[in-house]
Amino acid sequence: MLDYKSLLLALGVSAACLVVTLFGTWFSRRTDSFLLTLVVALALIVTGIFAYSSYTLQSGEMWVCMAYIFLVTGFSTTYAASVQFRTGRKPWMLTAVLSILCIAVGLPPLLADLDGVGLIVMNVAAAAFLVGTGWQYVAARREAPGPLCGMAILYALSGLSFVLCALVLITEKQWTLGQAPDNWAENLNLGVCIAGMTGIGALSLALHQWRMAAHHRHEAMTDALTGLMNxxxxxxxxxxxxxxxxxxxxxxxxxxxxxxxxxxxxxxxxxxxxxxxxxxxxxxxxxxxxxxxxxxxxxxxxxxxxxxxxxxxxxxxxxxxxxxxxxxxxxxxxxxxxxxxxxxxxxxxxxxxxxxxxxxxxxxxxxxxxxxxxxxxxxxxxxxxxxxxxx
CATH class of the missing domain: 3.30.70.270 (Reverse transcriptase/Diguanylate cyclase domain)
Incomplete structure (x- = not known):
């Protein structure tokens, strides 16, 4: 049976592979700018995962703080990418505001040796961003109901697994840990995230193909000079x-x-x-x-x-x-x-x-x-x- 550290490494490798895949997909049709935002988000999350993996191997304030900063910034960017998909607005201001807010709330407890409190904040923030991301895709489901609803479900399930991690720390009153938490909720979280990452990647590619087909169909049905129906x-x-x-x-x-x-x-x-x-x-x-x-x-x-x-x-x-x-x-x-x-x-x-x-x-x-x-x-x-x- 795989241990926690092996699952964490598997999640990091899975996310890194997804970064490469989505970047290649975006590069083939650069009009889907939300994909590039999602690539940036996943790159931040991958960095955070490997920083957190280092924290599990050698406890230290530096590693947990780095993991916290990269992970909350990555999750906030993921949410901003979903907003960009639905509205077309540039995501960077929203990303900056949400990231700074989360860092301002969660980083001080980590620096004050209340790493349990900081991790609770991180789990709650991750859950909120993931559920919010799912909601944005549900709101835009008319464009491609199948892929978007599937992505929304996977984001929501991943968010729920982070809620469980926070609840375990709260119910056991683990305000100060000194090391990475290791419990059933953490293992479940990693399993759900690995499965969710795979599913979200596949559905993101399906969504890209759906949008490309719709784009080509629109071009075929539109008069290029006037923009009217042909x-x-x-x-x-x-x-x-x-x-x-x-x-x-x-x-x-x-x-x-x-x-x-x-x-x-x-x-x-x-x-x-x-x-x-x-x-x-x-x-x-x-x-x-x-x-x-x-x-x-x-x-x-x-x-x-x-x-x-x-x-x-x-x-x-x-x-x-x-x-x-x-x-x-x-x-x-x-x-x-x-x-x-x-x-x-x-x-x-x-x-x-x-x-x-x-x-x-x-x-x-x-x-x-x-x-x-x-x-x-x-x-x-x-x-x-x-x-x-x-x-």
Missing amino acids: RRALFEENGHRVLKPSTAVVVFDVDRFKSINDRFGHATGDLVLKLFAEDLRSGITPGQTVARLGGEEFTMILENVLPGRAEKVATDICRAFAARTIPVGDTILKCTVSAGIAVGSAGGEPFEAVLSRADNALFEAKRGGRDRVVVADYLRPVTVTETRTSA
């Missing part, structure tokens, strides 16, 4: 839908876009598309769909609207874009947009069919002189300068 994403989300009369599809097209590219260059053309995408975003309520179909053509899906309301939304967007002034060198560029609208039928109509009718309405708007909105079926043109009131 055609592929539009049809993946809506291609199977059957639309009723309460759903409207609007197709927009920037008027004379080819001449803008030919006269001012493609950089100006790209700017025009980006600005129109901004107007589309600001012209709808949250939950509505906006996408770039390709080239200078965009589409919008409006839910729970009457045709008149959809017409007004499209007209307002066209009017807002026409009012823009776009500086291009010494020239002021003004652009217009045409739009076609179609709504679903009472018996239900496939999304692609409604989109096709909206595209036909757009063609009528272009043929009718551009800078206007046309609603499919009865094809009534509305110029963007017209003042309307709609339901």
